[in-house]
Amino acid sequence: MPIRVRYFASLKDKVGRSEDELIYATPLSVRDAWRQLHPNLPLPEPLLAAVNMEYVDLDALVQDGDELGFFPPVTGG
Amino acid sequence: MLIELRAEAFDPWREVQAYQANFQDLAGKFGATAVFVGSMRDFNQGDGVSAMSLEYYPGMTEKQLQRIVECAQSRWQLLNSLVLHRIGDVKPQDTLVLVAVWSAHRGDAFDANRYIMEELKSQAPFWKRETLSDGRQRWVEKNSDGYAH
Numbered sequence: 001m002p003i004r005v006r007y008f009a010s011l012k013d014k015v016g017r018s019e020d021e022l023i024y025a026t027p028l029s030v031r032d033a034w035r036q037l038h039p040n041l042p043l044p045e046p047l048l049a050a051v052n053m054e055y056v057d058l059d060a061l062v063q064d065g066d067e068l069g070f071f072p073p074v075t076g077g
Numbered sequence: 078m079l080i081e082l083r084a085e086a087f088d089p090w091r092e093v094q095a096y097q098a099n100f101q102d103l104a105g106k107f108g109a110t111a112v113f114v115g116s117m118r119d120f121n122q123g124d125g126v127s128a129m130s131l132e133y134y135p136g137m138t139e140k141q142l143q144r145i146v147e148c149a150q151s152r153w154q155l156l157n158s159l160v161l162h163r164i165g166d167v168k169p170q171d172t173l174v175l176v177a178v179w180s181a182h183r184g185d186a187f188d189a190n191r192y193i194m195e196e197l198k199s200q201a202p203f204w205k206r207e208t209l210s211d212g213r214q215r216w217v218e219k220n221s222d223g224y225a226h
Binding site for chain 2: 050
C-alpha cells in the first residue's frame with residue numbers, strides 16, 4: 001500500500017500537482033517523505049502536516065497506507 | 078450539534094432561527110444564545126478584494142470542526158451548537174462563517190462561542206484565495222489577529 005501524499009492551497013501551486021504516491025518499505029518521517037518526493041525543493045516554511053487527517057509534527061512517522069497532507073497555515077473563518 | 082460546510086450562500090439569521098425551531102424540547106431551558114457571523118470584506122491588507130475562493134481538506138476539515146465543538150461542549154455547559162462555514166467561491170458581503178451556541182447562562186455562551194471561533198481560525202483546514210480589484214490573485218498567508226483597532 002503506497003503512502004498517499006496530498007497538497008493544498010499555495011503548496012499545491014508550488015508543487016504543481018495535488019497528489020503524489022510514495023512507495024517506501026520502512027516507516028519514514030514526514031520530513032523525510034517531503035525530501036524523498038522533492039529533493040530539489042526545500043521544506044517550505046511555515047509548513048503544516050497531517051497524517052490520516054490528524055495534525056502531526058515533521059518528525060512523526062508515516063507508513064504504508066497512510067495519507068499524508070501538506071499545507072500552509074490555515075486561514076478560514 | 079450541527080456542523081456543515083456550505084457551497085451556496087446562506088442567511089445566517091434564518092439558519093439560527095430554523096435550527097432553533099428544531100429543538101422545542103429545550104424551550105425554556107436556555108437563557109443565552111451567542112451568535113457570531115463572519116462576513117467577507119471587500120478589502121484586505123490595503124487592497125480592494127472583489128472575490129474569494131475557499132479551499133478545504135475534505136474529511137479533515139469536518140473532523141477538526143467536530144473536535145473543536147466537542148471540546149467546547151466539555152468545557153462549558155452548552156445545550157446546543159451550530160457551526161456553518163462556506164466553501165468554494167464567495168463574494169464580498171457573503172457570510173463566511175456562523176457560530177451559534179445555546180446555554181442556560183450568558184457566560185458559557187459568550188466564552189464557548191469565542192473559543193470555537195478562535196480555534197476554527199487557527200486549526201480548521203481552510204485556505205482563502207483572494208481575487209483583487211485589479212484582477213491579481215493571491216493566497217491569504219495568515220489570518221489577522223482579529224483585534225485590530
